[in-house]
Amino acid sequence: MPRYGMVIDLDRCTACQACVVACKVENNVPFTDPEAAAKGRTMLWIELLAEIEGSFPSLRASLKPRPCLMCDDPPCTKVCPVNATYKNPDGIVAQIYPRCIGCRYCTNACPYGVKLFNWRKPEWPQPMAQGLDPDVSIRPKGVVEKCTFCHQRLQAARERAAWERRPMREEDYQPACAEVCPPNAISFGDLDDEKSEVHRLSHHDRAFRLLAELGTQPKVYFLREVGK
Amino acid sequence: MNRREDWTYEEKALIPPVVDTSRLFWFTAAGLGAIVLWALYAWYYQLQRGLGVTGMGRPVYWGFYITNFVFFIGVSHAGTLISAILRLTRAEWRRPITRAAEIITVAVIAIGASNVIIDLGREDRLFNVIFKPHLTSPLLWDVLSITTYLTGSVLYLYLPTIPDSAILRDKLPHRRWLYGPLSLGWTGTEKQKKLLNRAIAIMAIIMVPIAVSVHTVVSWVFAMTIQPMWHSSIFGPYFVVGAIYSGIAAIIVAMAIIRKGCHLEAFLKPLHFDYLGRLLLVMTLLWTYFTFAEYVTTYYGNSPDEIKVMMSKLTGPYAPYFWTMVICCLPIPLVILGVKRFRTITGTVIASLLINVGMWLERFTIVIPTLSNPRIPRYNVHYTPSWVEVSLMAGCFALFILVYMGFTKLFPIISIWEIEEGREGVQETTERLESYLPEGGEGGEAAGPVPAAASVA
């Protein structure tokens, strides 16, 4: 089984947020109005983590695009009382929307604040409502959702490879954020495949993982900015 | 037989509050009922619109409901646990207290558990916890231990009512349909008494570990995560101590109210408040010790994530709640309960009310500050509960009082047979007390042999 992972090169990232937009469209992530946003209910499966470094006047903002980190030892799955979030055989931490009871225990157990709760029935203003992705189910009110590494794309790629009677290639399956990133800052693939780019980059000496000390073993790596 | 003049002293005092209802009772009940109805409306409103009507948001995914859950489950330790301990240690002064305490448990544990249900995003899928259980989740352990505790507590409350049901069956013919079945054919034979006392003793032994497990598991919902200031090994015992603390305080308040409301001054004497006050004093000190240990290790460890949470309690936005908690739970109870002159009925009631306010704030300052200070800084959201959450909280308190009041109209709030048994057993108790002492000495019948050690000294 492949171990899908991601490497995000912060030296290339321009913080343009194309990944954020692509994800929102690809995955039917609910629209948030400013009122809900003020209450902390913005729905983003990938977002820019902003950290201010240094002190005035030599300040700088560090911005990291942050999808679900797909922990290999996820603290979020073991606390779910009904197994509605679990690590699937591809190593992807998945959500089962029809099973989730909305207790929000997993949202509180994730140290990265990745998981999102549907505070109300999702609604899209026109014409956004016409552009929904038919391959991704729309979540009902009251359940938790998060980044799935565009799992629907993996399924499609598998089916296609089977149909064409050939093994899957790396370019067959790329999440929307990796595909759209203009400066190619996001690489995606099988971390265990020694020939893959993500394998090489994840062993790069600029590579690090968020809160690695917690032992969650994230499968998303970052590459430090050069000279920082 | 059914004329009140023929009743025993206990019956004369304890049965009338069950049947005679004052106007004040109805007014209070109506007021509380209105609050409960309002809360039901708030709940309906929330069911229609989703949890968006609360004040919660990211990252504060848990708010008033979970705070109330922890608080109420804590108060539920009042009854069963305290009553079981008092019964097991054969403390004679327990007799008028046990039932008033046990009903607190049953009422409050059900209300506490409903707070989790109110908090669910999909309450319609509640039974997934039974049909698709995931055993590694501490929430599932909660489901198991709380249902066990509730079932056990109902049984433990019911058993000692059997002889009283028989009394009421004989004295109140118009309620035969109720007390007849409830009394299970009790006639008060020696064999029945022996069986009943055995059953109560067994239940008391079983209930102690179950009660301890309940609040331990509640604390593990937090402690099993790796979030700063939740992930703490002290949480199990800390929560249990806090639970007993707020539980005893709840008993004292309830006792003071029924004492006045049902005119039971002759049964609930200053002595009972004094003894419970002493117990409460011990719990004050224990609670302080645990709180101190918790914060001083965090402070000394100086891990940045934890310090951030701690500082938000000590000096940050949660400081008003935190310091009110400290004042309510430490200096005031310490003075009131520690000085004999203040340990009166009024004194203990004031201390108890403050302790319950403080313990609610403790639960609040455990749940919220950790959530609003996550490791990775992202948002700047402050949690303020919405009217829905406040209404539901008021509804829970009103419902609790209402259930309690209703219970006093069903059963004598002080166990008639247990008081009578205590009276009959004075002789036996005196003998038991004497058996604690060395034989011989003053007042002893025959001077026994002087123990060897004593003679050497």
Ligand code: SF4
């Ligand atoms: S980042 Fe959070 S949501 Fe994603 S797998 Fe890890 S713990 Fe779970």
Ligand code: SF4
């Ligand atoms: S919110 Fe849903 S997925 Fe998360 S722990 Fe609760 S039931 Fe599981």
